[in-house]
Each structure stands twice: as C-alpha cells, then as structure tokens.
Amino acid sequence: MIRFEDVSVTYDDTAGPALRDVDLTVPEGELVLLVGPSGVGKSTLLGTVSGLVPHFTGGTLRGRVTVDGRDTRTHRPRDLADVVGTVGQDPMAHFVTDTVEDELAYGMESLGLPPAVMRRRVEETLDLLGLADLRERPIATLSGGQRQRVAIGSVLTPHPRILVLDEPTSALDPGAAEDVLAVLQRLVHDLGTTVLLAEHRLERVVHYADRVILLPGRGQAPVLGTPAEVMAVSPVRPPVVDLGRLAGWDPLPLTVRDARRRAGALRARLADTPVPRPPRPATADGRVSAVTERLTVRRGRTEALRSVDLTLTAGEVVALMGRNGAGKSTLLSTLVGLVEPASGTARVGGLTPHRARPAELIRKVGLVPQEPRDLLYAETVAAECAGADEDAEAAPGTCRALVGELLPGVADDTHPRDLSEGQRLALALAVVLTARPPLLLLDEPTRGLDYAAKGRLVRVLTGLAADGHTVVLATHDVELAAELAHRVVILADGEVLADGPTAEVVVSSPAYAPQVAKVLAPLPWLTVAQVGQAQ
Structure with missing residues (x-):
C-alpha cells in the first residue's frame, strides 16, 4: 500500500x-x-x-x-x-x-x-x-x-x-x-x-x-x-517493557496482562519491601504559593470550574488530571490571570491574577501552554533566548543554558518552526523558566516528548521543586504523574473529585494508574525506577 x-x-x-x-x-x-x-x-x-x-x-x-x-x-x-x-x-x-x-x-x-x-x-x-x-x-x-x-x-x-x-x-x-x-x-x-x-x-x-x-x-x-x-x-520503550528487562523476562511483555502473568515471583519479593519515595524537599515548609477558594469560572454558558478549593505550597509538584474538558487548562489560565473568575477568589503570591500588572505577575507565576508557539516569536533559538533573558532581567546565557539541558544539540540558528512539537515545547519551557517564577504551570508538558526528553524534563522540574518552586502539571500522562508528582488532583466537570498523595490516588484508579502499578497491584509500586532501587 x-x-x-x-x-x-x-x-x-x-x-x-x-x-x-x-x-x-x-x-x-x-x-x-x-x-x-x-x-x-x-x-x-x-x-x-x-x-x-x-x-x-x-x-x-x-x-x-x-x-x-x-x-x-x-x-x-x-x-x-x-x-x-x-x-x-x-x-x-x-x-x-x-x-x-x-x-x-x-x-x-x-x-x-x-x-x-x-x-x-x-x-x-x-x-x-x-x-x-x-x-x-x-x-x-x-x-x-x-x-x-x-x-x-x-x-x-x-x-x-x-x-x-x-x-x-x-x-x-x-x-x-x-x-x-x-x-x-x-x-x-x-x-x-x-x-x-x-x-x-x-x-x-x-x-x-x-x-x-x-x-x-x-x-x-x-x-x-x-x-x-x-x-x-x-x-524508546514503554514502562512494561522496561520492567520486563529489569526482571529478566523472556519474551518481553507488551501488555499489562502479559506482565501480570509473569509477575508473581516479583510481587512476592516486593511484598515486604518498603516502597522508595522521593523525599519532600526541605523547602516544602508549608509556605503557600497559590490558593483558590470556592473558585467558579464560566466559559459562555458552561461552568468550567465549580467551587474549587485548592492550596499549593512551596516545593511540591502537583499533577492535575481528569478527562478532556474537566477544567484543567481553565484552572491554570485563572492562576496566570488570563481568565476572570465568575465568583470565588484566586490568589498567587499575594496577588489577584486577573487584576495584577503583567510585570508583577511574571515574577510570581509562569505558564507553558499546550501550544508552545504561543510563546515563540523570534526567528532563531538564540534570539528567543536573548529575548527571554532580557524580559526576565536574567544574566545573558541563562535561557540558552536551560535549552542546552532540555534540548541538547539544537543549534543557535535553528528556527523554532523547524523544531518538532516536543522540541518547541522544551524551548518554550526554557523561556518561561528563565524568570524562575515561584509558581510554574505546565499544560500537557510531555506532549511530543520521547522517554529520554521526558527524563530530562523530570530532572529539571525535580530540581526546581527542591529549590522551593511549586510546579503544577495539567497532564494526561499517568507515567509522568507517577514519577514526578507528590500529589494528584483529579477534576471532573469542573469540580475536585480527588486530592491526595500520588500513590493513594492513582493506585486506586484504573484510569490513572501507571503500568507498573497495574502489574504489581495491590502493592503500591508506581515506577520501574522504584522497583530497580529495591532489587
């Protein structure tokens, strides 16, 4: 054909x-x-x-x-x-x-x-x-x-x-x-x-x-x-294949069902082993980065958010999850001042986002949208980085160093339109990170990223959380949430359906459980890396 x-x-x-x-x-x-x-x-x-x-x-x-x-x-x-x-x-x-x-x-x-x-x-x-x-x-x-x-x-x-x-x-x-x-x-x-x-x-x-x-x-x-x-x-391979390689299974499983059939011995070995959890950063001292109280937002005749109460603290990584149209992007847009609430309040770093001056708000919160081209306007990667350094009043080369970490090998004279979707997203992330906002919002940050690029993103965001930044991800990537998030908030029809530690929320949800959790259930293991640490 x-x-x-x-x-x-x-x-x-x-x-x-x-x-x-x-x-x-x-x-x-x-x-x-x-x-x-x-x-x-x-x-x-x-x-x-x-x-x-x-x-x-x-x-x-x-x-x-x-x-x-x-x-x-x-x-x-x-x-x-x-x-x-x-x-x-x-x-x-x-x-x-x-x-x-x-x-x-x-x-x-x-x-x-x-x-x-x-x-x-x-x-x-x-x-x-x-x-x-x-x-x-x-x-x-x-x-x-x-x-x-x-x-x-x-x-x-x-x-x-x-x-x-x-x-x-x-x-x-x-x-x-x-x-x-x-x-x-x-x-x-x-x-x-x-x-x-x-x-x-x-x-x-x-x-x-x-x-x-x-x-x-x-x-x-x-x-x-x-x-x-x-x-x-x-x-590049899915977690269930990586788990099979780690466990020495032959042939390698391609589905959760295949892996579960072979995982009996592995589950028995892990049954009494404590699950390694990433330590909460020392900076997670309860300082509030943002808070919403009975937040309601309307899009036309639709209530996109309904009475949302949410508190975000320094040093934590929060994954916003839920089906398409649940209100995740609307919540991020409200926190960054793009949407005015119909009722209730939103506060970010002591500011009311939709009323704050952009010059003030950029020091408090940054958003990487689903469409990275919305942030990219220059004709080369070097020009984008120079503009980001100037806007953030950062030292020259700050943005370019972030690009080198997230996008190794991309030349300065590359036009952003010549990058793949995942590469453009990484460039947009570097532009936003240049200002090092205390609250970082990302809308579908792994769209178009392969597993290696996702790993680099996880390292950068983990480092930001360790430095006291609050990171909020609106994502459908259950594997990313399992690897990175301290906490998961699930939205449904504009309301908070669940809010708690990642392991507690995703293990109990067939829709949002990562592959390793499905293979090793009812044990609370989430990632291949956790299993590897216990081997």
Missing part, C-alpha cells in the same frame, strides 16, 4: 538530511506504529506519505514514495486526498470551519459526496469518537483533547484507505485515547484501512500495532518488525 524506496529528505539551510535511506513497505490493512527518539524524522516520514513533504514543506526528496500506486513526487496533496487522510501534531492547523459538525463534513464536501452519505457518516463519527454532545460547539471553545478528536474525526468521515496520524493520543485523557485507538483498530480489522501513526506514549499503543517501524537516528537504517522484535532493540 505504501512503498518507500531509498527515501531521504533534506530541508533547505540544514546541515544534514532530516530522513535518510528509508527502504521499506507498509502492507495494506495493517496498523503500523512509527517510533524513535524526538527529532529523528518521524513527522517528515509521515509527511512524505501525504505529499506534504516536499510539496508544502519545501526541501529535497530523494528516492520515491508510492501510495496506492501513486508517486508522491508527481501527485500533490490534493491529488492524494481521496486516498490519504492526515492529522498532524497541531489540530488547530487542521481546521477550516468553525463548528464541530461542519468540520466533520468539510472533507466529504470537498470530494463531492451526496448529502445523505455525508449526514450518515457524520452521525457515525460523532458516535464513534464520543463527540455527539459537541456537534454544535464552536471549535475555538473546545479543550485541546476535544480538538484532537474532532481532527481525527474529520479525516475518518471521507473513509480514506490510508490514515496517517502524528501523535494522535498526545492530548487525550486515558479513556479517550483507548476509544480512539479501538476505533483505529476496528477500521483496520473490519474495513482493511491502512493506519500509519507516530506516537511517543508507547504504553498506550504498542499492543495495538501489527508492525513497528523504528527510526533509530544517527545514520542508522530503519528497523521494521513485529512489536516484540522491535521493542527488544528499541531505545
């Missing part, structure tokens, strides 16, 4: 190819997972299938990509639209209409399908992706995860033979991610659709894949094989 023949892609003004010597075939009617570290060319490879690379992105494509017999060198994206449906990392770049229902119908209108067919397919897709309640909503009012589902739905309605998806579950809560992946699997099994997707959260998707393509980077040839074959050699 998709054939890559000695494909290399080089963008203008870059030192080397973004993609090198790809020679493989993606079979028809299979779900093929594309994995590899950040920046190795996964998005570029996906772009060659739809024709976006090089017709839209520019650069030079060597070799040949054929899709259903069509050569992408001579067929532009519009010539492939009836065969290939594509969703990129940024859903907002995908939308062309204003409402959910119109967006789902737009692709079919472009292909000239009869109105009766369009109506039926829109209804089917609304039900498949749990969007029926949102059909008349303006897209601008949706949460990031809801937009992601609409973007996926808009390419499903024309019934393409090939689906190309870049990080399709990155902004979705665990339940919504399972629903979307189940839909994709059904399309593959029942309709023979070919699905090619790139995803960093392998714990969510690897067990759905028929085959896996690994792009190792550093000039190494791509590897194509079964999930078990590729995970055995991959530098």
